[in-house]
Every structure is written in structure tokens, then in C-alpha cells.
Amino acid sequence: MKAYAQPIKKLISELGKLPGIGEKTAARLANYILRSTEDDVKKLAESIIEVKSKIKLCRICLNLTEEETCHICHDTTRDQEVICVVEDPDALAAIEESGGFRGTYHVLHGVLAPLDGIGPDNLRLGELVRRINEGHVKEIIIATNTNVQGETTALLLTRMFKEKNIKLTRIAMGMPMGGDLKYIDKMTISKSLEFRRGM
Amino acid sequence: MAVRESYKTTGFVLRTLSYGESDLIVTFYSHDFGKLKGIAKGAKRSKKRFANVFEPFSLTNIIFTRKSRDMLAFIESCDIIDHYHAIRQDMEKTLIASYFIDLTDHFSPEGKKNEKVFQLLRDFLLMLGKEKASDATVRFFEMRLLKLTGFEPALEHCIVCKTPVTNGNSYYFHAGEGGIKCSACAQPQRYEQPISAGTVRTLLLGKDMDIEKIKLIALTDSLAAESRSILIGFIAHVLGREVKSLKVMEQVRKLCT
Ligand SMILES: [Zn+2]
Numbered sequence: 395m396k397a398y399a400q401p402i403k404k405l406i407s408e409l410g411k412l413p414g415i416g417e418k419t420a421a422r423l424a425n426y427i428l429r430s431t432e433d434d435v436k437k438l439a440e441s442i443i444e445v446k447s448k449i450k451l452c453r454i455c456l457n458l459t460e461e462e463t464c465h466i467c468h469d470t471t472r473d474q475e476v477i478c479v480v481e482d483p484d485a486l487a488a489i490e491e492s493g494g495f496r497g498t499y500h501v502l503h504g505v506l507a508p509l510d511g512i513g514p515d516n517l518r519l520g521e522l523v524r525r526i527n528e529g530h531v532k533e534i535i536i537a538t539n540t541n542v543q544g545e546t547t548a549l550l551l552t553r554m555f556k557e558k559n560i561k562l563t564r565i566a567m568g569m570p571m572g573g574d575l576k577y578i579d580k581m582t583i584s585k586s587l588e589f590r591r592g593m
Numbered sequence: 594m595a596v597r598e599s600y601k602t603t604g605f606v607l608r609t610l611s612y613g614e615s616d617l618i619v620t621f622y623s624h625d626f627g628k629l630k631g632i633a634k635g636a637k638r639s640k641k642r643f644a645n646v647f648e649p650f651s652l653t654n655i656i657f658t659r660k661s662r663d664m665l666a667f668i669e670s671c672d673i674i675d676h677y678h679a680i681r682q683d684m685e686k687t688l689i690a691s692y693f694i695d696l697t698d699h700f701s702p703e704g705k706k707n708e709k710v711f712q713l714l715r716d717f718l719l720m721l722g723k724e725k726a727s728d729a730t731v732r733f734f735e736m737r738l739l740k741l742t743g744f745e746p747a748l749e750h751c752i753v754c755k756t757p758v759t760n761g762n763s764y765y766f767h768a769g770e771g772g773i774k775c776s777a778c779a780q781p782q783r784y785e786q787p788i789s790a791g792t793v794r795t796l797l798l799g800k801d802m803d804i805e806k807i808k809l810i811a812l813t814d815s816l817a818a819e820s821r822s823i824l825i826g827f828i829a830h831v832l833g834r835e836v837k838s839l840k841v842m843e844q845v846r847k848l849c850t
């Protein structure tokens with residue numbers, strides 16, 4: 395990075411702070427920005443600032459939104475009695491894009507990570523507890539990831555809500571669609587057998 | 594150019610750190626090399642090569658190469674031996690297992706082989722999978738790890754007058770001096786909590802007792818609280834920092850009881 399002029403160095407180092415961006419990619423992006431038109435660069439810079447100033451968390455589900463409540467909580471055709479709990483807005487977006495879910499969400503904004511010191515106090519649980527206590531929820535679908543952290547979080551939610559009169563479900567784990575048993579790892583295979591279903 | 598030598602070992606995954614766009618830096622506690630750090634190229638992207646292997650406290654077979662002892666290992670392959678299914682299905686046990694590897698990480702310098710520490714992890718994870726999670730399991734793990742890594746607190750006798758622990762007497766634990774004092778030597782302040790001879794004896798017992806017998810031990814509330822306060826205080830003192838996974842364990846306990 396030594397060869398670059400100071401402002402470029404600064405841009406590379408800022409871009410390098412983004413997740414998944416190494417120094418090489420940061421340099422490539424910086425060069426792209428440098429070659430772009432003044433107008434395009436302005437749009438990019440403004441959109442970065444805008445996202446920070448305009449986006450807030452939905453009052454109900456903590457999804458990212460411009461309004462008080464997000465478009466999903468706002469939509470009266472969605473089943474408000476079913477809440478799908480996800481780790482972050484990206485997971486929510488992935489489920490939304492699948493198009494197969496017509497309930498609502500709750501975003502935890504994190505996952506239990508004991509080794510990083512992230513405990514229940516660091517997750518957004520209060521809003522979920524409040525919604526459940528209001529008494530209109532019939533089912534909680536726990537859709538945290540299937541690694542140790544996601545599983546531990548799922549166990550915590552189960553423990554917290556098992557006394558309430560609601561159905562608690564966990565997303566299925568196992569064979570990916572189109573998967574070939576020969577190439578699937580042991581853990582996935584054993585989960586597939588554990589969560590087998592009747593035909 | 595130095596030749597990369599190839600090595601094979603078994604190791605527990607202690608932690609992973611995201612590195613760049615697609616790689617992970619993985620810390621293991623290995624049988625043959627003690628704490629070992631290696632880079633797993635493409636582990637974040639390729640779900641085939643390293644599928645589900647780098648999960649905390651999983652026991653794995655590792656093949657790695659490296660140019661020299663002080664360089665990061667290059668992980669060629671890593672396969673699961675045991676992912677401790679029974680532990681992962683239980684929140685309390687997962688938190689305890691996480692605490693075990695967190696402590697092991699803190700108390701182990703890189704590259705220093707200690708087969709007994711490896712065996713300790715292996716024995717305790719096996720026991721945790723089979724038996725009920727208990728305070729005794731956690732405290733006895735702490736005692737044993739402290740002993741194996743050279744930080745065993747002096748609990749056999751008063752560190753000042755050397756009088757052996759006697760039933761019925763009260764003692765005071767001094768983390769800074771690494772041991773207990775009898776009430777005559779301790780000159781306790783009003784805020785200092787005494788600990789019973791029973792607690793001291795329990796910890797001494799747990800340090801060496803046969804692993805198979807640990808499941809038979811159930812600490813009373815006061816014994817559990819006293820031994821906890823001694824060991825947690827001592828560990829924090831030795832490390833000079835709090836242990837994150839312990840803090841998380843406390844938070845969960847508070848929420849779920
Ligand atoms: Zn919402």
C-alpha cells in the first residue's frame with residue numbers, strides 16, 4: 395500500500411474495515427471509485443450517509459426500516475400469530491426472498507457466543523418477550539443458524555418460552571436440496587436421520 | 594526455500610477467527626503440539642472441504658504443514674472425531690464446555706505440549722456428555738487445570754503458620770498470595786468472607802479424585818458458593834482479566850432460574 399498517495403491509502407484502509415474485504419479487494423474498490431464519475435461517487439457517498447441517518451429498527455420486530463414499523467409488521471395479510479426468530483436482518487432477508495413464509499419476524503441482532511462474551515444481555519430479547527406476553531402469539535419458529543452458537547441460542551429461547559402456552563418449533567436441519575449423500579459431512583447426515591419425516 | 598513439513602495430530606477446536614475474505618484462523622488444543630494456531634484457507638466459503646469441523650470443543654484429526662515452529666500452521670485437512678452431540682443438545686452443558694475450552698486457551702501458552710491438559714479436556718467433555726451438569730464438574734475442572742498448568746492454589750495448610758486444615762475451623766483465601774490463611778494469621782477485615790474447612794477439603798478431593806467418582810459428588814449450596822468464589826477470584830487474579838464465557842454462563846443462569 396506504500397505506493398499509493400495518502401487520500402487513496404485512507405480510502406483503502408476505510409474500505410478494508412468492511413467485513414469480508416481484504417486489502418487487495420479494498421485497493422481494487424478504491425481504484426474503481428477513483429475512476430468513477432464525480433456524480434456516481436457522490437451518489438455512493440450520500441447513500442452511505444443516508445442509510446445511517448434514515449434507517450432505524452422496527453418498533454415491533456427490530457427489522458431495519460425507515461418507518462416506525464417495518465413493511466412486514468405493517469402488512470395486515472401476514473399472520474401476526476406466527477413469529478420467526480432470526481439472528482440478523484440478513485437472515486430475515488434470505489427467508490423473505492424465498493417467498494415461502496407469511497408470518498412475522500423477530501430479529502435478535504446477535505447470537506449467544508460465550509467465547510466472545512456475548513450473552514443474553516447482549517441480544518434483543520425484551521421486545522420478543524413483550525410480544526409473547528401480550529398473548530396473541532401462537533407459534534415461535536426458531537430460525538437461528540445450525541452451528542453451536544445458533545443451537546445454543548435456540549435452546550435458550552426454548553427454555554425461556556416453554557412454560558408459555560405457545561408452539562415452539564425449530565427449522566429443519568439436514569440434507570441440502572439436490573445433495574448427494576456421498577459428499578455430505580457426518581454431522582449433516584446424522585441430523586438428517588434425526589429429523590427424518592414420515593412419507 | 595524452506596520445505597514445509599507435514600504433521601498429523603488430534604486436537605480440540607478452541608476458537609476461530611475470521612481472516613480476510615474467505616479464511617479462518619483456528620486455535621486448537623492438540624495432543625502433540627499443545628495450543629496450535631493454523632489457517633484454514635477457504636474455510637468460510639467452501640462448505641465441502643471443512644464442513645462443520647471448526648465448531649467450538651469439537652475433537653478433530655488435523656493434518657497441517659508449516660515451515661517452522663513459530664509460523665502459522667497451514668491446515669491441509671481436518672475431520673471430526675467427535676462433535677459431542679449430547680453436549681450440544683443441552684444449553685447448560687454447551688456453556689460449561691465453552692468455559693472449559695476458554696479456560697484451557699487462557700492457561701496454555703502456544704506450542705507447549707501438555708498431554709495431561711489434552712487428556713483433562715477429553716475426560717471432562719466425555720463426562721459432561723454422559724452425566725448431569727453440576728457445579729462440582731466445573732470446580733474440579735478448574736482445580737485440575739490450575740494444577741496441570743502450574744497455578745495450583747495452596748489449600749493444604751495455612752500459608753503463614755503452615756498448620757494443616759482442621760475440621761471446624763474457618764479460613765480466608767488470599768488470591769494475591771495464592772492460598773489460604775487460618776483465622777489467626779489472616780486478621781480478617783469485616784467484609785472478608787470466611788470459607789469452611791469443608792470447602793477446602795472438597796476442592797482438595799476434587800483435584801485428584803478418580804474421574805468416575807466425580808458424578809457422585811453433589812455440592813451443597815454453601816459449598817458450591819464458597820468454592821466458586823475462591824476459584825473464580827483466583828483465576829481472575831492469575832489471568833488479570835475476566836473470563837468471558839463465565840460471564841455469559843452467569844447471565845444465562847440468572848435468566849433461566
Ligand atoms: Zn417489523
Ligand SMILES: [Zn+2]
Binds near residue numbers: 751752753
Ligand atoms: Zn495460620
